[in-house]
Amino acid sequence: MNLPLPAETLLLEGADAPAFAHAQFSSAVKSLTVDRWQFSAWLDPRGRVLTLFHLARLADDRYLLLLRGGSAAVMAEALRRFVFRSKVRITALPPRHLASGPALAQGSLVTGPTGDDDGDVSFGCDSHSLRITSVGDDAWRLPQLRDGWPWLPESCLGELLPPAISLQRLQAVVVDKGCYPGQEIVARLHFRGGHKRHLHRVTLSQAADAGDVLRKEERDIGRVLDVIATDRTFEALAILNDELVAEANDVNTLILDDDVAMTLLSSWPS
Known part of the structure; x- marks a missing residue:
C-alpha cells in the first residue's frame, strides 16, 4: 500500500534571505522570481546531497522550502549554523500533508486564500500540481516518479552525488553561479565526468x-x-x-x- 507522505517545510525570511539562499543552495537562486519555484539542493563540502527540495519565492525576502525527503527541523537547525550576522530567520513549520491538484504550468506557484503559513500552497508540475494542504493523498507520486523526480530516503541523505540523481537535468545544481557548498565537486563532475x-x-x-x-x-x-x-x-x-x-x-x-x-x-x- 502506498501511504501519503508528509509535507516537511521551512521558511527563510529577512532582508538577507536572498543572499543567504544564493550562497548556500546549488540552484540559480537569483533567477527565481516571486510566485515561482525551482528545484534546489543543499550540499556538503564533499558535494554530497544533504537535502533536495522545491524552493519557492513567496515574496522578495521570503522563501518556502518543501523537502523531498528528510526533516525540516533538522535542516533548519543545520542551516542556522551558517547565519552568523545575516538578517535571516529560519523556521521549520509544523508537518502538513501533500496532495495532488489540477494541472498548473511547471514552476508556477499558487498560494491559498489566507495568504499565511496555514494556507494551501500549490507547486505547478505541468500535468498536475503538488499541494501542501490539510488532507493528503498519493496521486502525485506516480507521475513524478515517471518524470524522474527523486524522493530521497533517510539512508541516502548525505550519501549521493548530484549526477546520481540527475540534479543538473532538474536544474537543481548549476556550475555558473559562483561558490556554494560542494560547488567545486559539482563543476569537476560536470566538466570531467567519471561518475558511474x-x-x-x-x-x-x-x-x-x-x-x-x-x-x-x-x-x-x-x-x-x-x-x-x-x-x-x-x-x-x-x-x-x-x-x-x-x-x-x-x-x-x-x-x-x-x-x-x-x-x-x-x-x-x-
Whole structure:
C-alpha cells in the first residue's frame, strides 16, 4: 500500500534571505522570481546531497522550502549554523500533508486564500500540481516518479552525488553561479565526468522499500529511492551502476539476487 507522505517545510525570511539562499543552495537562486519555484539542493563540502527540495519565492525576502525527503527541523537547525550576522530567520513549520491538484504550468506557484503559513500552497508540475494542504493523498507520486523526480530516503541523505540523481537535468545544481557548498565537486563532475551511477526508472517483480540496496551475484549494483505498487508490478526510481545498465539494455530484463526481476524503462543523464 502506498501511504501519503508528509509535507516537511521551512521558511527563510529577512532582508538577507536572498543572499543567504544564493550562497548556500546549488540552484540559480537569483533567477527565481516571486510566485515561482525551482528545484534546489543543499550540499556538503564533499558535494554530497544533504537535502533536495522545491524552493519557492513567496515574496522578495521570503522563501518556502518543501523537502523531498528528510526533516525540516533538522535542516533548519543545520542551516542556522551558517547565519552568523545575516538578517535571516529560519523556521521549520509544523508537518502538513501533500496532495495532488489540477494541472498548473511547471514552476508556477499558487498560494491559498489566507495568504499565511496555514494556507494551501500549490507547486505547478505541468500535468498536475503538488499541494501542501490539510488532507493528503498519493496521486502525485506516480507521475513524478515517471518524470524522474527523486524522493530521497533517510539512508541516502548525505550519501549521493548530484549526477546520481540527475540534479543538473532538474536544474537543481548549476556550475555558473559562483561558490556554494560542494560547488567545486559539482563543476569537476560536470566538466570531467567519471561518475558511474545514474538515475533510472525500473519495474521490480517483488516489493521493495525506499533505501533498499539492489544486489546481483552478491554485489551492490544500485539503490532504490522510491517505489510505488501498481496493478501488476512495482515501479521504482533507482540509482544503478552504468555497467549493469549496459547489460540490461542487451537483455531487457535482469534477474537480481533473491530472484528479483528488474526491467529498465527510462534513464536520465546527470
